[in-house]
Amino acid sequence: MDLPWGEERTKQFVTNVGLITSNGPNGYDIMSAEWTHHISYNPGLIAVCINRTDATHENIEKTKEFGVNLCASDQNVLSSIAGGYHGKDVDKIAALKELGYKFFKAKKIDVMMVEGAAMNAECKLFKQIELGDHTTFVGEVVELYPVGKEPIVYHAGKYWKLGDKISKPLQEELDKIKEVVEKYKKK
Ligand SMILES: Cc1cc2nc3c(=O)[nH]c(=O)nc-3n(C[C@H](O)[C@H](O)[C@H](O)COP(=O)(O)O)c2cc1C
Incomplete structure (x- = not known):
């Protein structure tokens, strides 16, 4: 079955917003991608799922590199601009600069990086996978910057701030859980 855009049940997903920066036939560009995930430790891989008609798609296919800048909780407007126009x-980079947003040049690849993001990573294309109506670009991280601000949360088509921390099980509960798990251990 299909899961079309706006389908009520898919609104239950909680994601982040990747501000994906690229360069290529469309020049320096930035787009928003909630489908941005860390998928491997060793090597460090990040996957982004991009619509085939996007300028970012054409840029990454050509140059085989992209920047992943995790949107901070005070960058909601930036996200809407990056995700609201086509490169x-x-x-968009020039427009955003005029609106007061700051960028810096990446060290190991030729893209612009977003200042004040929650995380900045420079990636070289590791694998391109055609999955359904989007392309998954898997990038190997070649440069990672120090931790930035708190990341924005994306849920039900809206932006949110991280809320209260929920505790992990206390030692007493862990002991009880262990007791029960021991009983059901497979021989
Ligand atoms: C919050 C948000 C999240 C988005 N997530 C995605 C995504 O994961 N994948 C995608 O292809 N487009 C996503 N979009 C839409 C693109 O950002 C949009 O099509 C953008 O204009 C593409 O820019 P480009 O043509 O310059 O590459 C999202 C938009 C917003 C506002």
Whole structure:
């Protein structure tokens, strides 16, 4: 079955917003991608799922590199601009600079990186996988910057801030759990 955009049940997912930066036939560009995930420790891999008609898609296919900047909780407007216009029509980086947002040049790849993000990683394309109506670009991290601000949360098509921390089981509960688990251990 299909899971179309806006399908009520898929709104239960909680994601982040990756601000994906690239360069190529469409020039320096930035887009928002909630489908941005860390998928391997060794080597460090990050996957981003991008619509085939996006300028970012064409850029990454050509240059085989991209920046992953995790959107901070105070960058909601930036996310809406990056996700609201196409890099084939608009120089979003120039527009964002005029609106006061700051960028810096990546060290190991030729893209712009977002200042004040929650996380900045430079990636070289590791694998390109065609899955359904999006392409999954898997990037190997070649440069990682120090931890930034708190990440924004994306849920039900809206932006949120991280809420209260929920505790892990206390020692007493852990002991009880262990007792029960021991009983059901497979021989
Ligand atoms: C919060 C948010 C999350 C988004 N997530 C994705 C995503 O995961 N994948 C995708 O292909 N498009 C996503 N989009 C839409 C793209 O950001 C949008 O199509 C953008 O204009 C593409 O820019 P480009 O043509 O310059 O590459 C998202 C938009 C917003 C606002």
